[in-house]
Amino acid sequence: MAILSVESLSKSFGGVQALQDVTFCVETGHICGLIGPNGAGKTTLFNLITGFYAPDSGAVHYRGRTLQGLPSHRIVGLGITRTFQNVELFSSMSVLGNVMVGRHVRTRCGFFRAILKTRGARAEEAETRNAALELIRFAGLKGDPEAPAADLPFGWQRLLEIARALASEPSLLLLDEPAAGLNAVETAALGDLITKIRDRGVTVLLVEHDMSLTMRVSDRVVVLDQGRLLAQGAPREIQSDPEVMAAYLGRPKEAGNA
Amino acid sequence: MSGLGGLSVRFRQSGFSVKIPSFLGPSLPYLLFAGAIALVGLWVENFYYLQVLTFIGINTLVALGLNMLMGYAGQISLGHAAFFGIGAYSTAILTVHYGFSPWIGLAGAISIAGLVALVVGLPTLKLSGYYLGMGTLGFGMIVHILFREWTSMTGGASGFVGIPPLSVGNYTFYSPTAYFSLVWGTVLIGVIICRRIIDSRIGRALRSVHDSEAAARAMGIDTHMLKLQVFVLSALFASVAGFLYAHFVTFISPGTFDFLTSVRMVTMVVIGGMASIWGALLGAALLTLLPDWLHTFSEFEMVVYGLILMVVMILLPQGLTRGILDLWEKSKGEDIDIKGESDGDSFR
Numbered sequence: 001m002a003i004l005s006v007e008s009l010s011k012s013f014g015g016v017q018a019l020q021d022v023t024f025c026v027e028t029g030h031i032c033g034l035i036g037p038n039g040a041g042k043t044t045l046f047n048l049i050t051g052f053y054a055p056d057s058g059a060v061h062y063r064g065r066t067l068q069g070l071p072s073h074r075i076v077g078l079g080i081t082r083t084f085q086n087v088e089l090f091s092s093m094s095v096l097g098n099v100m101v102g103r104h105v106r107t108r109c110g111f112f113r114a115i116l117k118t119r120g121a122r123a124e125e126a127e128t129r130n131a132a133l134e135l136i137r138f139a140g141l142k143g144d145p146e147a148p149a150a151d152l153p154f155g156w157q158r159l160l161e162i163a164r165a166l167a168s169e170p171s172l173l174l175l176d177e178p179a180a181g182l183n184a185v186e187t188a189a190l191g192d193l194i195t196k197i198r199d200r201g202v203t204v205l206l207v208e209h210d211m212s213l214t215m216r217v218s219d220r221v222v223v224l225d226q227g228r229l230l231a232q233g234a235p236r237e238i239q240s241d242p243e244v245m246a247a248y249l250g251r252p253k254e255a256g257n258a
Numbered sequence: 259m260s261g262l263g264g265l266s267v268r269f270r271q272s273g274f275s276v277k278i279p280s281f282l283g284p285s286l287p288y289l290l291f292a293g294a295i296a297l298v299g300l301w302v303e304n305f306y307y308l309q310v311l312t313f314i315g316i317n318t319l320v321a322l323g324l325n326m327l328m329g330y331a332g333q334i335s336l337g338h339a340a341f342f343g344i345g346a347y348s349t350a351i352l353t354v355h356y357g358f359s360p361w362i363g364l365a366g367a368i369s370i371a372g373l374v375a376l377v378v379g380l381p382t383l384k385l386s387g388y389y390l391g392m393g394t395l396g397f398g399m400i401v402h403i404l405f406r407e408w409t410s411m412t413g414g415a416s417g418f419v420g421i422p423p424l425s426v427g428n429y430t431f432y433s434p435t436a437y438f439s440l441v442w443g444t445v446l447i448g449v450i451i452c453r454r455i456i457d458s459r460i461g462r463a464l465r466s467v468h469d470s471e472a473a474a475r476a477m478g479i480d481t482h483m484l485k486l487q488v489f490v491l492s493a494l495f496a497s498v499a500g501f502l503y504a505h506f507v508t509f510i511s512p513g514t515f516d517f518l519t520s521v522r523m524v525t526m527v528v529i530g531g532m533a534s535i536w537g538a539l540l541g542a543a544l545l546t547l548l549p550d551w552l553h554t555f556s557e558f559e560m561v562v563y564g565l566i567l568m569v570v571m572i573l574l575p576q577g578l579t580r581g582i583l584d585l586w587e588k589s590k591g592e593d594i595d596i597k598g599e600s601d602g603d604s605f606r
């Protein structure tokens with residue numbers, strides 16, 4: 001069953017057609033790789049799914065309901081959470097604090113209960129803390145959870161962003177180029193983490209430039225090129241798809257092709 | 259972490275936490291604060307000093323609320339004197355024109371200011387940066403004109419006289435000491451309220467909006483709603499301060515609630531140090547005392563005032579509290595840092 005289906009989605013910015021009539025599905029429990037050259041429309045697609053942009057036409061269905069017109073914070077509440085291509089941590093807060101913010105949609109303490117410090121509010125706070133600490137361990141972050149998030153090495157900041165996203169208990173996790181800026185060892189560990197996330201029951205939509213990572217962990221791969229859907233299928237099919245190769249490597253000359 | 263949290267962390271780092279039971283740890287600064295208020299209240303008998311200290315308390319209350327909006331949520335308001343004024347005029351009108359008890363006046367001040375903040379905040383908080391500043395500035399000016407021109411209700415430019423003093427049962431807060439204690443008791447409650455909000459889910463959400471609004475939205479935080487709530491909260495603090503002010507001086511005039519007052523309120527928060535509760539106190543104290551000290555410079559008063567602001571902003575851009583804490587830590591030398599690190603390691 002598809003957890004997410006994107007139906008003939010289009011979006012343009014001024015004269016630039018960022019996405020044109022894109023249709024595909026993400027199956028529940030899969031890791032779905034989304035690849036394409038720069039400017040293919042991958043990040044635009046993320047922004048449309050998460051409600052940061054509104055589409056010009058088309059629709060996004062999540063678990064059978066349309067996400068059209070929902071503000072981004074409601075979409076997170078429904079179970080879709082994203083990370084950012086350029087790490088967007090809360091730099092004035094600790095590692096633990098960052099992940100605790102991720103629990104926002106799953107907790108409900110408001111101004112009054114915070115001021116009165118009710119029993120419920122304190123219990124919720126302790127619960128939030130424990131859940132966050134568990135996720136920090138799960139993501140493989142070591143060291144002091146009270147350390148400022150901004151002091152972490154870059155690779156760990158990526159992991160922290162994933163831990164923070166997981167704290168909102170998503171059913172569908174959108175990762176925007178999580179391996180960008182990571183070295184080979186870190187990338188391998190990231191691959192394992194993504195697989196572990198799927199094994200937790202979270203469907204993953206992975207935008208990534210690192211081909212070997214995408215091909216290794218994805219159950220299915222969707223290829224975008226210049227705003228259009230180019231191909232979709234199992235990683236092996238995609239790797240041997242002539243259209244995909246052409247998009248990435250350029251077309252052979254007409255004469256050579258004949 | 260700054261303010262109280264930072265203080266208790268520092269205690270822990272220097273090994274004090276062994277002696278302070280954990281449940282007392284965070285409340286220790288409150289106890290010290292309450293003790294300081296009591297001591298000053300008992301010792302200081304000079305009416306003038308008590309009066310100045312009371313004004314500092316009233317300004318601190320405004321700065322505390324504004325600090326939540328500016329320091330934590332990262333939104334500016336150049337119209338907070340309006341809420342201060344709404345608090346003062348609401349209670350004045352309700353008690354003098356309608357003969358209600360001042361406590362009804364307080365309820366009126368809070369509800370009117372809250373309602374106005376809600377209506378004003380709904381459209382303006384969609385703005386950001388300079389535009390939000392301009393929006394709130396315009397609002398402040400409109401309210402100021404209202405105070406001045408609605409003569410039948412507010413007494414117009416010549417002011418509003420005969421506001422009754424506060425009383426509970428048979429007891430009236432006549433003596434400066436009594437009023438000092440009332441105001442600073444309210445400040446203490448204000449500090450606790452702010453601290454509790456900051457340490458909660460809401461406080462984290464506020465700081466996340468400040469750090470990265472996009473990421474805050476991606477974490478499911480309704481940033482617009484949150485900003486609106488903090489805006490209303492800060493307006494409530496200002497209106498309570500206005501209420502206390504009106505019943506303290508018993509005479510109010512529009513000049514007290516003009517644009518310059520709004521600017522002075524913002525300056526209190528900035529000078530004291532944003533996102534710091536004790537910073538609000540320090541900023542309020544400084545900005546209340548400064549005009550008095552500067553009288554010696556007579557016509558150069560504004561020049562000296564401006565110079566002080568510039569020097570503080572250039573040398574201590576994070577505000578006085580942060581700056582002083584940094585200097586203090588630096589003076590204690592490197593060994594503190596090393597100790598802090600080793601403590602961090604043993605945490606795991």
